[in-house]
């Protein structure tokens with residue numbers, strides 16, 4: 001057991017300003033700093049501590065974590081104020097999340113916790129068999145971490161647990177960035193399965209938690225179009241799209257990434273699956289331009305880049321990036337071939353992304369039809385009151 005002590009009756013209280021409870025009451029899981037009585041007492045509370053939420057009429061509305069230094073001050077844990085937040089409570093949330101994923105997938109490789117949608121605001125957990133990688137992105141989750149780790153042991157008893165608390169979002173919560181192996185050992189890249197393919201992921205030095213489970217369904221959709229085709233996968237990372245296309249019977253597959261380490265993993269995974277893969281280390285736009293000049297064309301072109309829009313102020317520049325990416329990638333698609341483009345930028349709305357893709361197709365002079373417009377796989381559920389948290393946008397098109 002850990003030392004978290006929560007006594008509902010004596011928990012600190014956060015008071016809402018008059019008339020500011022409606023959105024929260026209707027189901028939204030956050031309370032913003034300008035909606036609460038931010039007096040000296042509230043400001044003095046420890047960042048990430050538990051608090052009971054009380055409206056201006058003294059009605060108690062729930063329990064959440066409170067951070068006086070964040071714009072999102074309160075994040076809801078339970079609408080039952082009398083609920084004790086302890087290991088048993090957190091273990092129940094983990095059990096519910098694991099049960100959902102085990103219904104969705106046969107194999108234990110998935111996003112286990114997707115923050116608010118799984119009732120654990122600010123927490124992300126990816127499961128790689130008996131290894132779990134966590135990201136605590138809020139002061140509330142940072143404070144609860146020891147108890148979450150104990151609950152995780154109770155529910156899944158993982159052999160190794162890695163904290164990848166190095167995401168820039170932590171700065172908004174006043175948290176420092178660090179990585180730490182919390183339990184067990186992780187010796188080199190580990191194996192995971194997705195859609196029947198086997199991959200190597202480097203959880204320690206890889207991007208985010210080591211693998212992008214969010215693209216699972218989109219990779220299957222691309223693979224379904226790949227048989228007999230030449231396929232090129234820009235921003236391939238560890239080869240998720242490329243190798244699944246190769247396994248589906250593509251005639252030839254090229255993976256392009258600027259990271260040597262990512263391509264090395266992709267090459268290793270290709271070998272493990274018994275498929276051929278050409279790995280090209282290059283900057284994506286430069287390679288697209290080079291292939292265009294060389295008049296090379298492909299039956300399937302994939303472009304799933306890192307977030308071009310990292311914050312609201314990059315929106316215009318990032319939007320242009322998606323337009324240019326679509327223009328260049330579309331130019332490489334054979335008549336009748338397929339293009340899959342994606343954006344994982346939180347600040348780029350689906351409509352805005354679709355606009356840039358349209359614009360890019362028009363600049364490339366290509367007619368097209370949208371076959372699939374999708375987001376992340378179901379192990380990345382969305383809280384109904386946080387539609388903007390559906391960060392992944394993917395379009396699959398056939399080009400004339």
Ligand code: SAH
Pocket residue numbers: 207211212215234235236237238239240241256257258259262282283284285304305306
């Ligand atoms: N499509 C991948 C995920 C992409 S992550 C998947 O399905 O898993 C982003 C990748 O883009 C990283 O591997 C990074 O090395 C690569 N990258 C970032 N900027 C790049 C650039 N300008 N040119 C080529 N690769 C780039």
